[in-house]
Amino acid sequence: MLMLTKVPFFKEVIISSFECDECGYRDNSIQSGSRIQDKGAKYTVTIATSRDLNRQVVKSDTATFHIPSLEFEQPPSKKGEITTVEGLIDAVVSGLQMFQPERKEQDAETAAKVDVFILKLQHLKTLEKPFDIILDDPTGNSFVENPNAPRKDEGTTILHYTRSKEQNTFLGISEEEEAEVPEVTADSFEGQAGTQDLNLKNEVLTFKTNCPECNVPCDTNMKVVDIPFFKQVVIMATVCDACGHRDNEVKGGCGIEPKGTCIKLRLTRQDDLCRDILKSDTCGVKIPELELELVEGTLGGRFTTIEGLILSIKEQLESQNPFLIGDSSDQAICSRMKDFCSKLDKIAKGEMLDIHLILDDPAGNSYLQNPFAPDPDPNMEVTHYERNFEQNELLGLNDMKTENYTSGDS
Incomplete structure (x- = not known):
């Protein structure tokens, strides 16, 4: 079964569920229904109450899960999932327990250390003291629920960061981006402006892009505007003829201010x-x-x-x-x-x-x-x-x- 839905304050995801009537095997996974975001996202959440353990989590197949207090790091998995904070911890415990019988026969010392670590993970859920979890996703397509929405989540810090070259290579987008971004020179606009000295204030530039809603190719218009008593800004407007999506975005045209x-x-x-x-x-x-x-x-x-x-x-x-x-909503x-x-x-x-x-x-x-x-x-x-x-x-x-x-x- 497949279901396309939207996560609150987040974006579209595809949830898949599988169940075998013969052997009883069950499985579920999640995939992002939107493109890779412009920046990665890093969620740092303090878990202090049982309500925090029940926070819903969207973990994509590119996300890394950390528990700093235990010096634990779970690398990206083969599939994404939608679960809770408690579910993430239980999944780690289940994964460690899976091969414990074999470990005890082959390496009793390592198996004993794993048992101790499993107890530490299970002890986290008693909430004797708060602990932090970190969800780091270079695609920006992971998410941790804010139970106080629409108010600010005091227990969560969200950092949007620029991906490194290694992360882009891991996601397979480096070569594509380099191919899609042509070298821009003064002669690039000569035919469009009719002169080598392009006056951006009097010109509306148009370039091809994809609609953020339906991914159909469309046009984005860009113009430099002087705002009275402020500064110069760049306004970009996108209109999709296929789905009707309209959007505008503003960028500072003068860089970052000193203060x-x-x-x-x-x-x-x-x-x-x-x-x-x-x-x-x-x-x-x-x-x-x-x-x-x-x-x-x-x-x-x-x-x-x-x-x-x-x-x-x-x-x-x-x-x-x-x-x-739906039935699981909090009234x-x-x-x-x-x-x-x-x-x-x-x-x-x-x-x-x-x-x-x-x-x-x-x-x-x-x-x-x-x-x-x-x-x-x-x-x-x-x-x-x-x-x-x-x-x-x-x-x-x-x-x-x-x-x-x-x-x-x-």
């Missing part, structure tokens, strides 16, 4: 919902009154309005929650989610105001329109701050070498 930026706006009237907003792909979003916090990378980069951003959050919560439907979480989406809907309609919207972008590439510019907005506070080590690590700045980079030292 991070935190923008805090108090919504006091319905007109505030029409303010333009540029949310970069490194920007987090918070609405303290709803206890809502979106980590960096959620929703990607967007150029929209405050109303459009609120509706995008609501749409993601409603459309990507298959764990909240308490379902009720909480419906109530939360109802509040978002009221905010988007201007029926629920006097709340705060916070944009926190360590790269400093996000923007919120000030209708009083160049005068200050009495309801908006903009703060520039020094990034911490973790934020610089997220942006890849800690390993960046800007001086003597031509020397042999690296």
Whole structure:
């Protein structure tokens, strides 16, 4: 049996289940229903309660499972699976116990050490003290459930990272990417622009890509735009004629700023919902009154309005929650989610105001329109701050070498 579904706050997956009536053998596996993501994902989760043990986990066939306190690492398996944190531990125990009789006959000392390690694994489930697990997937197609959704998961840290050359080779995408990315020179656009000096501000460039929803070839338009009282950005828009999917993405056109930026706006009237907003792909979003916090990378980069951003959050919560439907759904979480989406809907309609919207972008590439510019907005506070080590690590700045980079030292 095959079932295509969506994992909440995640993406499409294909679940397969097999059962033999003759011998009783059962098996299930999971495959990603979407492409390899642009970045890998590393989930670090603190397991402190029985609720944490019941977190649902999507583990792809390229993911590595770690338990740092036991110095344990499980390499990628031949198949993906959908299970729980407790199920991951039980699977490791089952795998170690499988060949214990043979080990005891051939190497009693090693078998004894394995028995001790199995006891340590089983002891983790008593939760006498919290422990961490790490799920590291270079494809970005693994996932650990947030039981507090849509609120922030205090016990989970998610790191999206750029894959190394070795990881790309392991995934078999290095040669393909090199073949698909042609060398870009000044003459590449000569025929399109009619001149060697291409003015990107006055040109809309079009390049071929695949639809992120149905994977059918389509066009993506790209244009450089100057935002008043801000900076230059690159806006990319994709429209798929096959499935109707529409999407836009925004990239900073001037690199990473020296300092991070935190923008805090108090919504006091319905007109505030029409303010333009540029949310970069490194920007987090918070609405303290709803206890809502979106980590960096959620929703990607967007150029929209405050109303459009609120509706995008609501749409993601409603459309990507298959764990909240069916016989196994948690009715308490379902009720909480419906109530939360109802509040978002009221905010988007201007029926629920006097709340705060916070944009926190360590790269400093996000923007919120000030209708009083160049005068200050009495309801908006903009703060520039020094990034911490973790934020610089997220942006890849800690390993960046800007001086003597031509020397042999690296």
